[in-house]
Amino acid sequence: MSIQFDNSYAALPAAFYTRQAPTPVKAPRLVAFNDDLAALMGIARTDLPDAAATFAGNVIPDGAAPLAQLYAGHQFGNWNPQLGDGRAILLGEVLSKDGKRRDLQLKGSGPTPYSRMGDGRAWLGPVLREYVVSEAMHALGIPTTRALAAVETGEPVIRETGALPGAILTRVAASHLRVGTFQIFAARGEIGHLRALTDYAIARHYPEAVGPMGLLRAVRDAQAALVARWMSVGFIHGVMNTDNCAISGETIDYGPCAFMDAYHPNTVFSSIDQFGRYAYSNQPDIVVWNIAQLATALIQQVEDKDAAVEEATEIVHAMPALIRSEWERLFAAKIGLSAPAEGDMELVTDLLERMAANQADFTNTFRNLSGNSARDQFTDPTAFDDWAEGWQARLVGEPDAIARMNATNPSVIPRNHRMEEMIAAAVQGDYALFERLNAVLATPFADHIDDADLKRPPAPDEVVPATFCGT
Ligand code: AMP
Numbered sequence: 001m002s003i004q005f006d007n008s009y010a011a012l013p014a015a016f017y018t019r020q021a022p023t024p025v026k027a028p029r030l031v032a033f034n035d036d037l038a039a040l041m042g043i044a045r046t047d048l049p050d051a052a053a054t055f056a057g058n059v060i061p062d063g064a065a066p067l068a069q070l071y072a073g074h075q076f077g078n079w080n081p082q083l084g085d086g087r088a089i090l091l092g093e094v095l096s097k098d099g100k101r102r103d104l105q106l107k108g109s110g111p112t113p114y115s116r117m118g119d120g121r122a123w124l125g126p127v128l129r130e131y132v133v134s135e136a137m138h139a140l141g142i143p144t145t146r147a148l149a150a151v152e153t154g155e156p157v158i159r160e161t162g163a164l165p166g167a168i169l170t171r172v173a174a175s176h177l178r179v180g181t182f183q184i185f186a187a188r189g190e191i192g193h194l195r196a197l198t199d200y201a202i203a204r205h206y207p208e209a210v211g212p213m214g215l216l217r218a219v220r221d222a223q224a225a226l227v228a229r230w231m232s233v234g235f236i237h238g239v240m241n242t243d244n245c246a247i248s249g250e251t252i253d254y255g256p257c258a259f260m261d262a263y264h265p266n267t268v269f270s271s272i273d274q275f276g277r278y279a280y281s282n283q284p285d286i287v288v289w290n291i292a293q294l295a296t297a298l299i300q301q302v303e304d305k306d307a308a309v310e311e312a313t314e315i316v317h318a319m320p321a322l323i324r325s326e327w328e329r330l331f332a333a334k335i336g337l338s339a340p341a342e343g344d345m346e347l348v349t350d351l352l353e354r355m356a357a358n359q360a361d362f363t364n365t366f367r368n369l370s371g372n373s374a375r376d377q378f379t380d381p382t383a384f385d386d387w388a389e390g391w392q393a394r395l396v397g398e399p400d401a402i403a404r405m406n407a408t409n410p411s412v413i414p415r416n417h418r419m420e421e422m423i424a425a426a427v428q429g430d431y432a433l434f435e436r437l438n439a440v441l442a443t444p445f446a447d448h449i450d451d452a453d454l455k456r457p458p459a460p461d462e463v464v465p466a467t468f469c470g471t
């Protein structure tokens with residue numbers, strides 16, 4: 001077994017984490033392994049004589065320094081002074097072939113000092129869901145944590161619905177630093193630790209950034225770009241708490257996330273999001289709120305507080321316009337335009353309003369703009385025809401419109417009802433749909449003529465009304 005670890009987080013002060021080994025499981029069975037990602041990380045399958053034991057945490061690979069990270073966070077707007085990895089263990093970091101440093105983390109690997117009331121475990125459903133959706137996001141070109149492996153543990157986990165098969169996901173991330181990692185030290189007044197963390201985050205993610213406000217600016221830019229990308233594919237994260245907001249700008253923590261089928265701005269899936277705080281159209285506002293929390297935390301270490309508050313305010317206040325301009329660029333491309341011009345956003349907004357009024361499928365409407373069946377997505381197709389007249393006029397002078405749309409609008413996304421079907425089959429030991437979804441979603445901009453079943457929106461009796469956290 002050889003994974004070339006190079007652990008920097010474990011070299012930080014002990015206050016940042018608790019050293020904690022995974023708890024071995026009874027009968028680990030490898031059910032997924034990501035060869036492409038492994039190759040990028042210099043890990044060959046042949047290096048792993050017992051991959052199941054390794055990715056179950058039964059065998060600690062040489063060079064690993066297992067630990068649970070400490071953090072806090074605002075959950076649904078409410079401050080929680082201490083969270084931390086309650087069911088995840090960082091094995092260590094790998095310097096990948098592309099020169100990037102990546103965390104290798106087991107999720108569902110047993111209790112830690114931060115487990116609170118939880119069992120430290122995960123069941124198979126959320127593990128496979130995160131595997132498929134995070135890899136699909138990567139294939140869509142959206143910054144995200146990735147999935148290296150999944151194992152079934154051979155042990156049941158007990159959830160509200162009864163005993164379910166246990167599983168562990170091996171997650172790969174640029175890092176697991178979150179807004180909440182900064183918040184905990186700021187809230188405790190541990191300014192030395194806050195400074196050390198700030199220096200560490202800058203060195204690891206934004207070496208060109210200068211000082212706490214430089215870091216704030218860099219994270220703001222990354223998160224602004226990220227949320228615009230989510231919006232552009234109809235992705236709803238579902239639990240945008242500050243502990244699920246990554247400093248790297250990657251999408252992290254696929255819990256109750258889902259892609260929209262029929263477009264409606266108020267769409268919410270998460271069963272725990274009673275008030276729609278994390279609804280589709282609220283995501284740009286919430287990410288600004290999260291960055292404001294990061295600003296509040298980072299300021300604590302600055303000597304000249306008045307100047308820092310002024311600068312941080314300016315940085316945060318500029319964020320909505322950054323999100324908006326990225327959103328405009330992406331949605332202009334979605335309707336085939338090389339760059340947004342005067343009047344284009346009215347065109348986009350008009351289309352979206354007509355889609356909402358006509359239960360038009362978000363993915364299929366945009367994808368089919370390059371063909372001739374977008375109108376079929378509308379309950380009243382003439383609502384589309386009326387819009388398309390102005391659009392066609394605008395497309396004159398955009399010779400690359402079709403290619404641009406097909407490179408921006410995926411033909412296939414991980415639809416919720418297929419994810420549920422995939423999980424139900426896997427629980428019965430049938431991984432065919434899991435494997436097929438991974439294969440098809442790896443090239444989301446191809447036509448996938450033979451995969452019409454995966455492109456089809458849910459029939460009324462297939463609609464999944466709510467999604468659940470991975471607990
Ligand atoms: P999440 O909503 O998944 O981001 O998790 C929020 C917090 O709850 C984190 O501190 C998790 O580590 C913790 N947590 C979630 N599920 C479990 C579990 N089954 N056992 C222990 N801790 C958990």
Ligand code: MG
Pocket residue numbers: 243244253
């Ligand atoms: Mg989390």
